[in-house]
Amino acid sequence: MKTDSKIAIALEAIRARIRTGSLAHGERLPSIRRFASQIAMSPSTVNEAYERLVAEGIIVARPGSGYYVSSASIAQPGRRGREDHALDPFWVSRQALEADSGMVQPGCGWLPEAWMPQALLRMAMRDVARADDALLTGYGPAMGSPGLRHLLSRRFAEEHFLAPIDHILLTNSGTQAMDMVCRLLLKPGDCVLIDDPCYFNFRALLAVHRVRVVGVPFGADGPDLAVFARVVQEEKPVLYLTNSGLQNPTGGSITLRAAHRLLVVASQHGVQIVEDDIFADFAPRETPSLAPLDGLNHVIRIGSFSKTLSASLRCGYIAARPDLIRALGDLQIATGFAGASPVAAAIAEYVLKGGGYRRHLETLNRKLARLRRDCAERLASMGIEVTIRPKGGFSLWGQMPDGCDVSRLARLALDKNLVLAPGAVFGDSPATAQFMRFNVAQMTDPSLSERLKGLIDSASL
């Protein structure tokens, strides 16, 4: 190797240590001899590299003492502070995912950990630890664990939605399921309908796909069908993205009649509907949704087990027509090689098929029903109005008092270790911006009402 190349390698080795913070500003560098041995080069090469960095002002020589990183050197990459983040669709995700245990999170989209079926999960993990070698280390079949797909197929059949297992593909999450459907069906510039308001991460996802997004107002009984019909004609959307069962954030549920009418319009205009069934296990049994009416002609159903079983397992699914499933399977090989972890699928299957999970849900859902009532009353006492009373789940969509600057409230709250979910992240309309989503399961702290009330006062005119 030529000497110049060697020096370049040594130079880069030092620069990297400074850049990554392994050598801090002001810190002493290793001796020439020691560093030469560390990077397997001659001392003369390292000497030359050190001298060049001195010439560049990156390190300084102190005779009799050694070489030190200059304090004028490039800044170390630090973690962004909270204040860097705009109140965009990522806002709640970032704050809630990074929250430490000292924070209270009325705005986050999941249950407290202690409310999840921990004992069942631990039992399932010990059971799966005894599974065969292939399950523990193999990629598993391309479509995902047949056992879990069978179980999903049986669960769907209980709501008269018939999807055999070759109509079902497992994924790493419900969000990834949605992303894959978008990758398969959308191109930049296409129009996609979403609910207004809707789950903020749908908006983040659609921004990645660079599509044109049009909101359809969503209320207690589902989407505004007159607007839906008009927008379908005017905008020629490719997809309509919605929650089945309990809509996020409103908690509204489509009626059977509205579901039927929606499907008629969608089928007439070739609009593909994607219904995200992530809150399935919170919804009462008879809650209408689209797939049971349509089969999978114009509907793709996606979902996951993150809300009632475990978000840590990373396991979601897509139910769709077999031609779509085959194409999605190929897409999954190309972009992830395999989908849901066979270990995770086996754990999920173990929990879901046991009677303990049903009993867990019954207790949980009774508790949530009581909390929704209590919380709506407490919110009302603060001047926050909850007009939609959800049939299940943990979210309430509250209209904040007149004069309250909701985005400002969310920022003020964060400074006081409270993560809130301001309306603006769920939609662009001025009406939506006056709302907040509240997680009743994260609001059991008795001091919370007082804190929230104080913050609302500070954020009001």
Next chain:
Amino acid sequence: MKTDSKIAIALEAIRARIRTGSLAHGERLPSIRRFASQIAMSPSTVNEAYERLVAEGIIVARPGSGYYVSSASIAQPGRRGREDHALDPFWVSRQALEADSGMVQPGCGWLPEAWMPQALLRMAMRDVARADDALLTGYGPAMGSPGLRHLLSRRFAEEHFLAPIDHILLTNSGTQAMDMVCRLLLKPGDCVLIDDPCYFNFRALLAVHRVRVVGVPFGADGPDLAVFARVVQEEKPVLYLTNSGLQNPTGGSITLRAAHRLLVVASQHGVQIVEDDIFADFAPRETPSLAPLDGLNHVIRIGSFSKTLSASLRCGYIAARPDLIRALGDLQIATGFAGASPVAAAIAEYVLKGGGYRRHLETLNRKLARLRRDCAERLASMGIEVTIRPKGGFSLWGQMPDGCDVSRLARLALDKNLVLAPGAVFGDSPATAQFMRFNVAQMTDPSLSERLKGLIDSASL
């Protein structure tokens, strides 16, 4: 609800049962009364629906017996047969992922399950079953488990590659890591350099991204630098995608000198290099790679634990500049909400940090070294020439005898329950098409040489 809407729902309920195979051709439908109760409609509605389907020829009425699905009804969606599949970049993935236990897979890209650290994994799972509630059910931090990222950072430091944990993002797989980098940095029509030959799934992935792919010949000592330099100037590529350490499929390894020269050219022309370090634990310690030379200026390193620990856990990573990592983190929230499962990361961390894993690797790598020698000899006796002798791993890249139609051989082999990896799936050049990749760990069956020899004779002129 109007009667017509009800009938439409009943009609669709029946059609769906036929379409999905829940009601097979020739099968008797439920009685009108029974089906009416199943779908919570009146018998008169169901009667009308049945009569309409009779009129459409979808079901037939047999007086005194009931209604039956017409045998002339729409075909059921069946699974595609093997013969449907082209010898494209998906070929090996599909066959190997769907292979049953009766198949022998010299072409697959992983070790037999029994060679994986099963006992360590089982111990890790039992340990993680006692972890705290948050780990078992939470999403975990957006960048992935800090413990596993620390461990990766320490492993990198052993090769003098310095990447602190805010330069590391966990993903669901190495392939997903690559996909995310492509989503962030590429747009359709961009030029991407790959090795010729290269891992077939890189080609499948890049096809999804609709980029222009240019191959750079890869040999025993790494890429052809003259070609690399020329192509970089002529084609203005955005990315160069390669394996660090042991290249797939050739088993070649870039030399330190070639790595340095490559980086000089790449940095001069602003080409971002993505090195996939998936075979890290098979490579001897001193195997050169790009990230230790460059830091993360022009290199992004990705990898996973699928080859030496478990593919079932679905855990990979990206090490990159913090600005890229932040953007990739946002992309991961939007498209997957979270990356690697915290449970999976905890299991991987438990295994990787124990001394048992190092001992497992030492035994495994000694065994593979012996098998590579033996297998190369056996291949030579069949007229298959292995010119590159890999420094580690389980792959040999063998040039098939003159006159052997390699693609035909692969198809013939599949009929005999042998999954092979024909050269054509690794690259488009005629030279590549004359090779095959052999997995020495999947070729321990003593009858295999005989079977392979017979098939080569059948596929030769």
